Amino acid sequence: MGKWTRRAFISAGVIAGGGLIVGVAIRPGKRTAELSKHVAGDGETLLHTWLKLDTNNVVTAIIPHAEMGQGAGTALAQMLADELDADWDLVKFEEAPALGGFANYPMGEAILLAGAEFPNFVLPTVEGALIRTAQALDLQITGGSLSVRTTGAYGMRVAGAAVKEMLKAAAAAAWKVPIDQISAKDSQLFHEASGRIQPFSFFAEAAGQMTPPVSPTLKAVDEFKIMGRHVERHDLPSKVDGTALFALDVRLPDMLYATVNRAPTFGGGIANIDEARTRTIEGVIDVVKLPSVEVSSMFGGFTYAESVAVVAKGYWSAKQGMDALSIEWRNTANDGISSDTIFAQFDQDISSAFEREADVVRGDVATAMVNADKVIEADYRVPFLAHTCMEPLNATAMVTNGHCEVWVGCQSPLSFRRSVADALGFDIENVTLHNCFMGGGFGRKSRPDYAIQAAQLAASLGRPVQLIWTREEDVRQDFYRPAVQSRFRAALSSNGDITAWENTYVDKHEPYEAPLIPYSIGAQDIGHVRSPTHIPFGAWRSVSHSQQGFFTESFIDEVAVAAGQDPYQYRVERLQHLPRELAVLKKAAKEAQWHIPLAAGRGRGISLQSSFGSVVAEVVEVTVNNGNLSVDRVVAVIDAGFAISPDGMRAQIESGIIYGLSAAVHGEITIKNGAVAESNFHDYPSVRMSEAPLIETHIINSGEPMGGAGEPGTPPIASALTNAIYNATGERIRQLPIKNAGFNV
Amino acid sequence: MTAITVNGIERKLQVDPATPLLWVLREQLELTGTKFGCGMAQCGACTVHVNGAAIRSCVTPLAAVAGQQITTIEGLAPSADKPHPLQKAWIDEQVPQCGYCQSGQLMSAAALLATNASPSDGDINDAMSGNICRCGMYGRIRKAIKSAAGVQQFDPALAALAKEINHG
Numbered sequence: 001m002g003k004w005t006r007r008a009f010i011s012a013g014v015i016a017g018g019g020l021i022v023g024v025a026i027r028p029g030k031r032t033a034e035l036s037k038h039v040a041g042d043g044e045t046l047l048h049t050w051l052k053l054d055t056n057n058v059v060t061a062i063i064p065h066a067e068m069g070q071g072a073g074t075a076l077a078q079m080l081a082d083e084l085d086a087d088w089d090l091v092k093f094e095e096a097p098a099l100g101g102f103a104n105y106p107m108g109e110a111i112l113l114a115g116a117e118f119p120n121f122v123l124p125t126v127e128g129a130l131i132r133t134a135q136a137l138d139l140q141i142t143g144g145s146l147s148v149r150t151t152g153a154y155g156m157r158v159a160g161a162a163v164k165e166m167l168k169a170a171a172a173a174a175w176k177v178p179i180d181q182i183s184a185k186d187s188q189l190f191h192e193a194s195g196r197i198q199p200f201s202f203f204a205e206a207a208g209q210m211t212p213p214v215s216p217t218l219k220a221v222d223e224f225k226i227m228g229r230h231v232e233r234h235d236l237p238s239k240v241d242g243t244a245l246f247a248l249d250v251r252l253p254d255m256l257y258a259t260v261n262r263a264p265t266f267g268g269g270i271a272n273i274d275e276a277r278t279r280t281i282e283g284v285i286d287v288v289k290l291p292s293v294e295v296s297s298m299f300g301g302f303t304y305a306e307s308v309a310v311v312a313k314g315y316w317s318a319k320q321g322m323d324a325l326s327i328e329w330r331n332t333a334n335d336g337i338s339s340d341t342i343f344a345q346f347d348q349d350i351s352s353a354f355e356r357e358a359d360v361v362r363g364d365v366a367t368a369m370v371n372a373d374k375v376i377e378a379d380y381r382v383p384f385l386a387h388t389c390m391e392p393l394n395a396t397a398m399v400t401n402g403h404c405e406v407w408v409g410c411q412s413p414l415s416f417r418r419s420v421a422d423a424l425g426f427d428i429e430n431v432t433l434h435n436c437f438m439g440g441g442f443g444r445k446s447r448p449d450y451a452i453q454a455a456q457l458a459a460s461l462g463r464p465v466q467l468i469w470t471r472e473e474d475v476r477q478d479f480y481r482p483a484v485q486s487r488f489r490a491a492l493s494s495n496g497d498i499t500a501w502e503n504t505y506v507d508k509h510e511p512y513e514a515p516l517i518p519y520s521i522g523a524q525d526i527g528h529v530r531s532p533t534h535i536p537f538g539a540w541r542s543v544s545h546s547q548q549g550f551f552t553e554s555f556i557d558e559v560a561v562a563a564g565q566d567p568y569q570y571r572v573e574r575l576q577h578l579p580r581e582l583a584v585l586k587k588a589a590k591e592a593q594w595h596i597p598l599a600a601g602r603g604r605g606i607s608l609q610s611s612f613g614s615v616v617a618e619v620v621e622v623t624v625n626n627g628n629l630s631v632d633r634v635v636a637v638i639d640a641g642f643a644i645s646p647d648g649m650r651a652q653i654e655s656g657i658i659y660g661l662s663a664a665v666h667g668e669i670t671i672k673n674g675a676v677a678e679s680n681f682h683d684y685p686s687v688r689m690s691e692a693p694l695i696e697t698h699i700i701n702s703g704e705p706m707g708g709a710g711e712p713g714t715p716p717i718a719s720a721l722t723n724a725i726y727n728a729t730g731e732r733i734r735q736l737p738i739k740n741a742g743f744n745v
Numbered sequence: 746m747t748a749i750t751v752n753g754i755e756r757k758l759q760v761d762p763a764t765p766l767l768w769v770l771r772e773q774l775e776l777t778g779t780k781f782g783c784g785m786a787q788c789g790a791c792t793v794h795v796n797g798a799a800i801r802s803c804v805t806p807l808a809a810v811a812g813q814q815i816t817t818i819e820g821l822a823p824s825a826d827k828p829h830p831l832q833k834a835w836i837d838e839q840v841p842q843c844g845y846c847q848s849g850q851l852m853s854a855a856a857l858l859a860t861n862a863s864p865s866d867g868d869i870n871d872a873m874s875g876n877i878c879r880c881g882m883y884g885r886i887r888k889a890i891k892s893a894a895g896v897q898q899f900d901p902a903l904a905a906l907a908k909e910i911n912h913g
Contacts, residue, residue, distance in 0.1 A: 071842070232839065239844030240832045242778020242818035246845060249777035257772070282761060316761075316768045319784075390782055390790060390845040390879045439780070439845025440879050471783045647839055651882070655842055658881020681787035681877060690870035692883035 051080060051159045057187055057201040059086050061093040061156065071652075074233045075645040079152040082226035083160030083219060085184040086200070093234065152644065153706055161216035163207070170206035171198065221703060227644045228701070235437070247436040250396040250407040252464040256285055257315040258457050259322050259468055262307040262477050263329045264675035266534050269306050274326040278310060281324055283317030286310075290456045293423045295448060302536070304449045309457055315468050322470075334534045334674035339483070342533050342671060343381060346485035346506045349531040356504060356529050360516055363523030365491075368500030372491035376562050380488070380551045381735045384535055384669035385481040386676075386684060391439020392474045395454035398464040399424070404431045404455050409438035411446040419448040420455045431455075442659070443539030447479050472679040479538025480669055482507060486515075486551040491523070496563030498574075499523060505551070506531040511611075514544035517552050518581050518610065519574035535671065541659055542711035545611040549715030550664070550722070550736065553607040557723045558732060567723065568594055568606050580702060581608060584615045584637050591698055592619035592635040601625055602632075603728025607716035613707025614640040618657070620693070620720040624728045629743040631661065631693040631721060639700040640707040649709045650697040656713025657695055662687040664718035665738050665745050691745055747811045751776070752820025762808035767791045769807050770817060778818035778848045782877070789876030792849035793817050799856035801875075818848035821855060831855055834893035842880035850876045854890050863896050 052060040061077045077093040080086075164184050171189045172179040175196055183190045187200050221228075238244040263269055275287040292306045310321035369375055395408040397420075404424055410416045417433040424431075438445055454467040469477075486505035493499050500523035505515060508528045515526055540546065560570035568589050575582040585608050589595075598604060601624055608617045621633040636653050643649045666685040670677040678684040722733040725743070733741045747758050751774060760769055770776045770793070779802060782790030786801040793802045794816040821829045831854050834840075841847045850873070857864055857872035864872070869887055878886065890896075 232836065235844070236836055236839065236841050239841040239847050240835045240851060241822065241828070242776075242848050244844050246780075248781065251775055251777070314764070314768055314772050315781075316764045388879060390780075390788070390843060390877070392781065437845075438843060440843045442879075468781065471785075651839065651842060651885070654884060655881045658883065659879070661881075662879075680785055681783050682785065686877045686879060687881070687883075688875075688877060689873040689883045689886070692881070695884055 051084075051163055053163065053200055053204045055201050055204070057090055057199040059084065059091045059187070059200075061091065061159075063093050071233045071235070071645065071648040073235065074231060075648055076152050076156050077234075078226045078229070078231060078644055080156040080160040082224055083157045083216075084164050084200075085186070085225070086160075087187040088226055088231060090187050157218055158216060161218050162212050165213045165216050166207040166210045167200055167203050169210055170203035174203065174206065221642065221701075228642065228646065230647050231645065233648070244437050246391055246439050247396060247407050247409045248391060248394045248439075248466075248468065250434075250436070250466065252396065252398060252466075255396070255464040255466055256311050256313065256461060257318050257466050257468065258288075258309045258311040258454075259315065259318045259470055260290070260307045260309045260453055260473060261322060261325070261327065262305050262473070263332075264476055265329065265332050265334055265673060266536055266675070267305070267334050268332045268674075269330045270308060270327060271330045272328040273308055277324040277326070278321040281312075281317060281321045283313040284310060284321040285312055286461065287321070287325065288457060288460050290453055290460075293419075293449075293452050293456075295419045295422065295452070302447075304452065307453060309453065309467070311457060311461060311465060315466075318468075319470065332674060337534060337671060337674045339383065339671045342483060342535075343485060345533070346381075346483075346531050347379075349506060349529045350485060350487050350504050353504065353529060356527050357508070358525060358527040359508075359512070360524050360526045362525075363500070365500045365502050365523040365525040368491045368523040369489065369502070372499065373494040374492040374562065376488075376490045376492065376559055378488050378555055378558060378732075378734055380486045380554060382484050382547045382550060383667070383736065384483045384537075384671070384676075385540060385663055385667045386475050386478040386669050386678070387440070387442045387444035387540060388471075388475065388681070388684060388686065389438070389440030389442060389444055392471050393444070393450040393469040394467060395451040396464065396466040397451075397454040397458035399455070399459045399462070402426065402430055404458065405434065406431065406451055406455055407434045407436055408451045408454070409436045409441075409445060410448070410451065411438070411441045411443070412448075415446075416448045416451050420451055423452045424455055424459055442541045443543075444478060447538060449477075471681070475669075475679050475684055476676040478669075478676075479536045481540035481546065481663075482509060482535075482537040483533075484547045484551075486548070488551070488555045490555070490559045490562075492559065492563055496565055498559050498563070501526070503527070503552070503555075504529060505548075509537075509544045510539075511543060511545070514548040514611070515552060517556070518578055518608070519556065519571065520577055521574065534674065541656065542611055542714040545609060545711070545715035546660060546663070546718070549607065549609040549611070550718040553609060553716065553719035554722055554732075554734070557605070557719070557726070561726070571606070571608060580639060580704060581610065581615050583702070584608065584639050584700060585617045587698060587700060588617035588619050588635055588637040591637065591696065592621070592633075594619065598728075601728060603724040603726070605720045605723025605725070605727055607718075607720035607723065609712070609715040611708075611712045611715050612710075613705060614638055614709065614712040615707070616653070616712045616716055618713075618716040618720040620717070620724040622721065622724045622728055624725065624743070627742060627744055629665075629725065629738070629745050631665075631691065631745075634693050634695045634717070634720070635698070636695065636713060636716075637698045637700060638709070638712060639702045639704065640709055640712070641704045642701045642706055643699045643709075644706075646699055649699060652709040653697045653713035654695045656711060657717050658687055658692060660714040660717035661691075661693075661721070664721050664736055665691070668737050668740070747807050749807070749810055749813060749815055751815045752817060758807065760807060762811070763806050765803050766793070766805045766807055766810055766815070767802040770802065770815075776817050776819050780845055780848055782846070782849075786875075787877075788846070789849040789853060790846050792852040792876065794852060794856055797856065797859055799853045799872075816852075818852060821851060829855060830893040831858065831889065834889040838885045838889040838892060840882050840885040840889050842882055846876060846878045846880075850878065850886055854886070854893075858890070858894055863894055864890065 061080045063073050073093050081091045168182040171182050288309045290307045294303045310318045312318035397406045413435045417431050421428045421431040457465040489502040491500035501521045503526045557567045560567040606619050616638045619635045623630045726732050770779050780790040782788035784803050786804045791803040795813050853876050
C-alpha cells in the first residue's frame, strides 16, 4: 500500500511477526531502460530509505550509504529517530544491500545540480533532467558530502515523520480518541487524559495497514531532540578491538590469495611474461593474465588495462611470485611523457588560449586592465595526487554455478555489482555484492577495477580468491587528482581596490563552481582551456575545490598584499553582499585572534571556501625557523546549516584538514616515462603525529539549507597554510607541495 | 615447525619461516585485526607486541619471533568483558573514523604506556609517528592517550596564548 506525494512515494507494509516496514522513494518519473534493470515491474518503486519497526520496539534504519569513516550512518539514524520521537537506545541501523531498490535518487538530483539547493516547485523539472542523466548511472553512491543533506533531509526525516503519524493514527483508532490527543515520546505513544501508554510496536501491525500521509510534518529546529545532540558512533566498538570486518578480513573455505600488476605506463599492456621462476616458488598456484575490461560509469566510459595476477596459497607466496615474474611491457606513445612535459603543455595551452571557454564573464576586464594603476600576475601549479587509503585495494570473490559473490569495500555498490556482472558476462541478478567497511575511500573506491579483477580470478580458478594489491600497485594504478595550472591577472586601482579578476586554468572538472570567487569584483573573466593528459583521473576528496581553493584564495591574498592591506580585512570588505560567508570568515578571525600580532618567525594565514553547500574558513598559524616549518594551529569554522551530529562534523573537518595538509606539504605524484615514479609511504608521505597541528573547529548553525561535512574542510587548508608562510617569511609559494620550496617539515 | 605464543596461546606453525608475522597472524591464525598497509614498516597498521614491545609485523619474519610472546589487538584487553584503558579512551574520545589503522595505533600507544605512565607530547610524537592515520585523527589519538594515562590535557587556546607570551 502506498501513496504518491509531490516528491516522494511513501509505502508501508507489514513484515513477518507483525512489524512495520516503511519505504520512501523519490519519484522516479518515466522509467528508463537503465533504471528498469533495477526496477522489475510497474508496481515496484525505487525505494530510497527503509525503516523497520519490529515487535521488540526496535527501529532499524536501513541506510543506502557505505561507511568509509565518515559516520554517516549515525547521523542519518539520528535524523530518522528524531522525527519518529524514538528512544535512541532502541535504534539500530544497517547498510542497505546492493539492490536497485536503494538507488540513491536524491543524490542524483544533487549531483545533477552540482550541490545547488532548489525549491520544491523545480523538482519536476529536475527529475525530468535527472532521468536523462540517469540513463548511464547506477546511483548508490557515497560521495559529494551528500549523505546527510540528501538521503537524510529527503529520506530519513520523511520516513521517521510518516511512521510517527501512522502509529498515532493507529493508536487513535484503537483507543477511539482524536489523533491530536495522542503524543509520542521515547518510542511510546501516550493518551494523557486516560493515562494510556503503549510502545510503538504495539501499533506496528495496524499502522502497516494504513495509507501513509501525503506530506508528514517535519519538526522545526527548536523541536529537535536527537538531531544536533552528541551521540556515540555505532561502529566504533568494533574498530577498537579488531573485530570490524573490512573486505581484507573476509575468510572463505578453500580461499586462495592473489596480487596483480598492470603496465606502469598508462595505456600500456603486456608484451611477454616469463613465469618460470614464479612457478618454482613454494605456494604459487597459477599465473593468470586478466583481459582489459571496458566499464561505463558516472565518470564516463573507461577501459581498465589488462593485468597479470599471481595466485597462491597465501599472500606472501603470491607477492614473492609476482616479484619473481619477468614481465615485458609493450611500448606506448606515452613513454616519453613526464611531469615536466605535462606542465610545459599546460603552460602552452593557457598561453595560446585555444578554444578557451568562460565559466564567468562579468563587466569589462580588458578596459579595467588598461586603466589599472597596477596589474598583478601569477601562475599556480599543483601536481597529480594519489588517494592512498589506509586499506590497500582488495576484493574477495567466489563464483559457483553461474553466480558470483563479491566482498569489497566500495563507495558505489550498485555500479560495482553491474561492472562485475558485465565483466563476467553475467546477468546482474547473478552477482551478489557484500559491501564491507572501507579502510578509507576518498573517491578512489568509486572505481570498480579491483573488484572486477577479483571476480575474473575467482571465475578463472574455480575457487574463492582474495585479491590484495600491493601498496606500490595502489600508488601507481590510481585515478589521480588532476595536476592543474592556473594563471591569474588582477587590476588594482591607485587606492588598492581590485577592479578586475582574470583567471585561466587547464581542464574543467566537477563541480562547476569550484573556481568561482565570492568577492564583489566588478569585472571578472574566469575560464578554462582543454589540455588533456594520458594520466587517469578521478574524484579526490573535495574534487576541483581542493586545487581551485588553493589558487583563488592564494591569489586574493597576493592582491591584498599588493594593495598594502590586511588580507582578512580585504576579504571582509568584498563580502558585504554575502552575510553567511562574512559571518564564517569573521568568526574564524575572532577565534584565531587575528588582531593580535605574532612574533618574528611566526605567521598567520586565512582562507575561505564554500563547497558542497557548506561555508568553511580556516586560519593557520605557522612557525618558520631556519627553513624548518611547523604548522602549529588551525582554527576552522564551518556553517553547514545545521550540524546533526556536532562531534561527527568536527571529526570530519579535522580529517579534511589533515588530508589536505598531507597534500599541501608532501603530496606529489611525479610522472616519468609515462608512469608514476612514487610507490609507497616513504616517497609519497602523509602527515604524521609529530607534524599534526592543533585543530579547533567551531560550528555555526545558521539554519541555511544543509551542506556537507566530509569534503568542505579540505579546500581552504593549502592556501591558509601558504598564506601563513608568506606572512611569516615573505615567500609566496605558488607550486605545491611545499616541501619543494625548500622547507623542512 | 615454528612455535610462537600468541595472546597467551602456544601455536605450532608449518609455514616458511621467512614469511612475515603479519601474514601468519592473518592467514594461518585468522587473527585479522592486525592490518596490512604498506609492507615496508612505513605506516604502522601491522603493529603488534613482541614481548611487550611494539614491532611492525609486515617486515618481521616468523623465524625472528620463534619462541616469543606475541600480543595482537585481539589480545589487548585484559579480559573479554574488560577493555584496555586505551580502548575505553578511544571510544570516549570517538577516535576512529574508517578504523583501519586503529589496531596499530592502539598497539603502539599501549606499548608506550606500558613503559611510560605519563608521556609528554614529545614522548607521544616519538612513539606514535610511525603510525599513519589517513583520516587524520591525530588530535583525538593524542587526547585519548593522555586521558588513559591520566595526563593533563593540552588546551589549544592556552597553548596558543603561552606561545604568544613566549615569543612576544
